[in-house]
Amino acid sequence: MRALTFQGRRKVSVETVPDPVIEQPNDAIIKVTSTAICGSDLHLYEVLGPFLDPGDVLGHETMGVVEEVGPEAGDLKVGDRVVIPFNISCGHCWMCSRGLFAQCETTQNTKTGKGASLFGYTELYGSVPGGQAEYLRVPQAQFGPIKVPDGAPDERYLYLSDILPTAWQAYEFADVPEGGTCAVFGLGPVGQLTARIALNAGRRVIGVDRVPERLDLARSYGVEVVDMGSVDSVPEAILDLTDGRGADGTVDAVGMEAHGSPFAKAAITAVGLLPDAVANPLADKMAIDRMAALVDSIKSVRRGGTVSVSGVYGGEIDPMPMMEMFDRGITMRLGQCHVKRWTDDIQKLLDQDADVLGVESLATHHVPLEDAAGAYEMFQKKQDGCIKVVLKP
Template identity: 65%
Template sequence: MRALTWQGTAKVSVETVPDPTIQEPTDAVVRITSTAICGSDLHLYDVLGMYIDSGDILGHEPMGIVEAVGAEVTHIKPGDRVVIPFNISCGHCWMCKRGFYAQCETTQNTDQGKGASLFGYTKLYGQVPGGQAEFLRVPQAQFGPIKVPDHHPDERFLFLSDVLTTSWQAAKYADIKPGDTVFVTGLGPIGQMCARIARHLGAERVIASDNVPERLAMAQRHGIETLDTGSIDVPAAVFDMTNGRGADSVIESVGMEAHGSPIQSAAVKAAGMLPDPLARKAVDTFGIDRMAALNTAFAAVRRAGTVSIIGVYGGQADPIPMMDLFDKGVTLRMGQAHVKRWVDEIMPLLTGDDDPLGVDDLVTHRLPLEEAPHAYEIFKHKQDGCIKVVLKP
């Protein structure tokens, strides 16, 4: 089959690799019909190469048609249309029974001190081949795959794999109440959906910041008030818009890719240039993340407010303003999305003829899998109005 493989820092290529097969009775093999590029894939593309081997298959936002199932997989069958959650969860361990699927103890990477395995996401999370490929072996398929109806295009359901469920969890963790003002940092795909979901969950006002005109325009189409980070002091603007109080809740959706931290930006690049053992040590022991977005979130939240962090960070010793957070009495919630925990709440919003979350207005580029290297470049550099790319194997 053809698959998108990592070949080195900022270098990916589509290669011919062996087709996946059923290896365990809990496996399935899925023929991929759509697979998206995620912002966190750019972390692998640019920064976290010390945890990847040349030839590793990337991608964790796939869906397709079931080709084969193992003997213990009974809730799906060949021919079914399914979405594959990005985290690999068994559904029956102590964590899964409590809905903490991103911490599944069956697939937990205890040797790395990390949670459940993820598709296409480094040695830290199991080094499981990813979904930017023609076919995907799905471990724990007795639980993971989400069966979806046939009467809408892939893109209506594809984002259950990550974007929708991640954004839903971020908004839930933000403790939004009717009438609240919610501020969202960043308007990439996750930020876009966080903002829309915040409105759906009852926020009276949703304010979001970014510096990319196409992202700002997309958010405005969905009733989001926007702030251009390139022209104003964002926390000060949020305080002005909330009578000097600050946002009731802030959702930080940017993570380590934030601009505006030149010293830490240099540290990220320097770490990526080191030999793998030294680079891993740097990530494990130093604060290498760009903290601009996180600091903006902390500054913009009101006293006794909540900050929900869904942007991905990689540094182990990043500096955060603990005195300010303690003084303000801020609640912090964060973590990988427990995908299947939220599916039943979201699915009714996707199956009708209407589109209350605006899912049909997110994809800006649909490209063949063979053009994946080009897709990574335009996504990374925010070229050609690129906000969300879906690859078609």
């Protein structure tokens, strides 16, 4: 089959690789109909490359049609149309029974000290081949795949794989009260959806970014926007919009590669140029993130408010404004999304006739899988108004 593979820092290519096969009784094989490039994939493209090997298949936002099932794949049947959550969870362990699917103990990566295995996301998370390919092997198929109805466009349900439940969790974790204000930092795909979810829940939303097309898209849905390039201080701008108090909840939808952190960027770049044997321990145990978005999220929330972090971080020695966090009594909630914890509530919206969250129009680019390498570069450099890319095998 053809698949998008990692080849080195800022280098990916579509190659012919072996077709996946059933390896465990609870596996399934799906024929991929749509797969998307996630902002988290760009961390592999840039920062987390030391934890990948050339030839690793990338991608964790995938849907398709079931081609084959193992004897213990539950009620999954050949021909079912399914979306595949990015985290691989069993549904029955101690963690899963508490809705903590991103920490599944059955697929947990104890050797690397990380949570549940993820599709297409480095040796830290199990080195499981990803879904930017023609076919995908799905472990724990008795629980993971989400069945969706036939007929609707793929984009109506594709984002159930990651960014839509991630945005839903980001909003839920922000704990914005009725009549309150939610400030969303980063208006990429997750930030856009977080803002729309908050608006749909009747909250006031302030969105922060520097990319004109992202600001315009958020504004078109009713978001009040702050252009980072036109203000001296984002926290001060948000304080001005909230009677000097700050937002009730803030969402960091950016993560480790935020703009505005030049020294951290230089350190990350230097580590990425080292041989993997040297870079891996440095990136894992001595990592430092570009934290401008997180710090602004902390400084923009009101006293007693909540900071929700959905952006991916990988640092071990990141500096935090602890005195301010303590003095202002803020709460922080963060972590990988527990996808299936939220899917029932989300599907109630997606199954409506109206596209309430605008998911069908979120993708700005639909690209053949064969052209995925160019799409990665375009997305990473924010060229051609790119907000979201869907690949078609």
